Amino acid sequence: MNGIRLRLFSKIGIKLAVGFIALLIMMASLALYSTMASRRALADSVGLASEAIVRSLADTMDKIIYLKSHEIITIIGDYQITKEVSDSNSAFDAMVDPEEYINQIDENWTSAPLDVIPEYMRAILESNVSIMIKTQFVEHYLSAHGIAIIGEIIITNKYGALIAATDRTTDFRQNDETWWQSAQESELLISDISYDESSDIYGVSACAPILDDYGEVIGIAKAVINVLSAAKDIELTALGYETSELKITTQEGLLIFSSRAYVIFQNVSSFAFFERVTDERGYFSEKEGSVDRLFSYATSTGYLEYEGYGWLVFLSHSEDEVLGPATELQTRILIVAILTIALGAVLSAVLSRSITRPIAALEAVTRSMAKGELDQRIAIVREDELGRLAESFNTMASELELLYSDLxxxxxxxxxxxxxxxxxxxxxxxxxxxxxxxxxxxxxxxxxxxxxxxxxxxxxxxxxxxxxxxxxxxxxxxxxxEYGEVGINKPEWVYLQETLVSAIAGLDLAGKELNKRLEGVEVFADPMFPKVLHNLITNSLKHGKTNTAISLSYSEGSEGLTIVMEDNGVGVPTERKEAIFLRERTVSGHSHGLFLSAEILKITNISIRETGIAGRGARFEIFVPKGKYRFVHGPR
Structure with missing residues (x-):
């Protein structure tokens, strides 16, 4: 009884439990999927918002560079500056060898100690033009905005000699510099970021030619814009989280700025976040160190005439901080889901037992009735469908008992x-x-x-x-x-060796060698089985013509036992191998012996076939399936 209950519970009960738990898992999975989708949606929302911010930051950076550079054009048009440049050019024009003079001053300039300002240098640095540009730009931005956005401004005459500067420069001669030469052909030249030794800052150089009233170049002005100060200024508007970090790199991957500790011009082109850049803008998740971060980026595209240098602006936040609420919700749902599944498993087990116990009782009574115990009844008192099923079953059992009482x-x-x-x-x-x-x-x-x-x-x-x-x-x-006797009596175990003795009784075997190896095996067959062997041997004696030997043996294979009778006579023609077992009419009359043999064997699912080779002899194989034969020791 316990075995039946266990078996039923392992089938029906487990199916019910698995079904109920599967439903709970599906519901929990749906909840988890919803939170994961919400987390992804939140990440997309923050990514898109950050992408818009970095796009704005990149535009702002380009705008600052352009506007500050454009101020150079404004100052070089000042009358005082153009007059100072023209007067300088006139003085140099009057010199016998201005180049020699420039070389001499440049040599003295570069060799002068840093803590000493010679008189010729002081005259330039404290000129009216130098004081004006220093007051209007450098000191103004420091006092008004607190940042040194203009690092240095210098003005040269047409010979490349320095005539005004906001601070001491590294040399006096400027026409040997690339920026000075390139500015001759451009209205406004803005270079990519580089280190300016004179101002000791990393910035971009804005260069413009100074023109006279006839449009001739009479000098060159250059201003170094402090990119790092500008970046710090825009950084204040970008960092919305505690873990937010702003990075600015060149198109080649050289680090220009970072809101965290960094090394200027560090090559980050092989860093994972930089390698993820595939377009002008976008956002993605990437691990930085051991922290998963959400990155947004945009490429600077310039401002008005300034085409920009394709700097990349990155804004990243820690995913733990940005997606913290969604992660916390997901964790809570996971805990609730686990508790719900555990509670559901307990409830499903209780429910399954309440269903499988009555079914187990019903199966036990059914098995008893199958054994003939028709007085068995189910003792189940319930008001549900199983109770009505038990009542119907008991009614059926009573009717069966009455019906079969005198059967x-x-x-x-x-x-x-x-x-x-x-x-x-x-x-x-x-x-x-x-x-x-x-x-x-x-x-x-x-x-x-x-x-x-x-x-x-x-x-x-x-x-x-x-x-x-x-x-x-x-x-x-x-x-x-003979056929009327087939199937009349119940099958029985037939000992092959003894059966052969009765089968050959009365047969004329003179001149025939009979080899028999049938000891130790019994076959479950119709009592007329000896007739089968008799018919096979008779068939060999009658139709073998040239046969001189008959042998009988058996062998066991993987599927059953094969009894073989073969001779060395003329054999059976190929086209007759199946027909010999049919009830047919031949030239010599009826041939029913082999047909009768096949019918006798069929009673216990034994088969027979002829597999010999015509001209070499007949070979009859009787196949006995497993369960229809057994081995014994000695005669029965």
Whole structure:
């Protein structure tokens, strides 16, 4: 009973439990998916917002550079500056060798100690133009905005000699610098970020030619814009989280600025976040160190005439901080889901037991009734469908018990009646065959006498054919006698060795070698099994013609036992191998022996086939499936 309950619970109960738990898991999975989708949506929202911010920062950076650079054009148009430049050019024009003068001053300038300002240097640095540009730009931005956004401004004449500067420069001669030479051909030249030694800052240089009233270049002005100060200024508007970090790099991956500690011009082109850049703007998640961060980036595209240098502005935040609320919600849902699944498992087990126990009781009673115990009933008192099922089952069991109460007696009576009828029919058939065979014997005798006394060859031909037909009829009557015995008696275990002895009794085996290896095995077959071996040996003696040996043996394979009877006669033609087991008519009359053998074997699912080679001998294989044979020691 316990085994049945366990078996039922392992099937129905587990299916119910698994189904209920699967439903809970699906609901929990849906909740988790929703939180994951919300987390992804939040990440997308922050990414898009940060992308808009860095786009604005990149534009602001380009705008600052352009506007500050454009101020150079404004100052070089000042009358005081153009007059100072023109006067300087006139003074240099009056010199016998201005280049020699420039070289001499430049040599003295570069060799002067840093803590000493010679008179010729002081005259330039404290000129009216130098004081004006220093006051209007450098000091103004420091006092008004607190940042040194203009690092240095210098002005040269047409010879490249320095005539004004906001601070001491590294040298006096400027026309040997690339920026000075390039500014000759440009209205406004803005260089990419680089280190300016004179001002000791990293910035971009804005250079413009100074023109006279005729549009001729009379000098060059240069201003170094402090990019780092500008970056710090825009940084204040970008950092929205505690873990936010702003980075600015060149297009080649050199680090210009970072809101965290950094090394200027550090090559970050091989860093994971830089390698993720595939477009002008975008956002992505990437690990930086051991922290997962959400990056947004945009490429600077210039401002008005300033085309920019494609700097990349990155704004990143720690995902733990940005997505913290979504992560916390996901964790809570996961905990609730685990607790719900555990509680659901307990409830499903209780529910399953409440269903499987009555079913187990029903199965136990059903098995008892199958064994003939029709007085068994189910003791289940419930108001649900299982209770009604138990009530219906008990009603059915009562009706079956009533129905079969006298069934055995009626079956015995009917069986006895059938045996009596079969016995009478058997007697009648036996008498009929006996009388018919007697009449056929008389008929054959008369036919023989008629053929001996007749001299008419035509009449003798008819008499011979009639005699052959009588022989066929006699053979048919004998076949019906034998076939009528097939299946009458129950199958039994037949010992092959003893069966062969009875099978060959009365057969003329003179001149034939009989090899038999059938010891130690029994076959479950019809009691007429000896007739099978008898028919096979008779068939070999009758049709083998040239055979001199007959052998019988058996062998066991993976699927069953094979009994083999073979001889060395003429064999069976290929086209006749299947037909010999059919109830057919041949030239010599009826051939029912092998047909009868096959029918006897079929009763216990035993089969027979002929596998010999024509001209070498016949080979009959009787296949006995597993369960229909057994091995014994010695004679039965």
């Amino acid at each position: 055995d007696e009626r079956v015995r009576e009917r069986t006895k009646d059938l045996k009596n009828v079969n016995a009478k029919l058997g007697v009648l058939a036996s008498i009929t065959r006996h009388d018919a065979l007697n009449q056929m014997t008389i008929q054959k005798g008369l036919l023989g006498m008629a053929m001996e006394s007749s001299k008419d060859p035509v009449l003798n031909g008819y008499l011979q054919r009639l005699d052959a037909a009588t022989d066929n009829l006699v053979a048919f009557m004998k076949f019906t006698s």
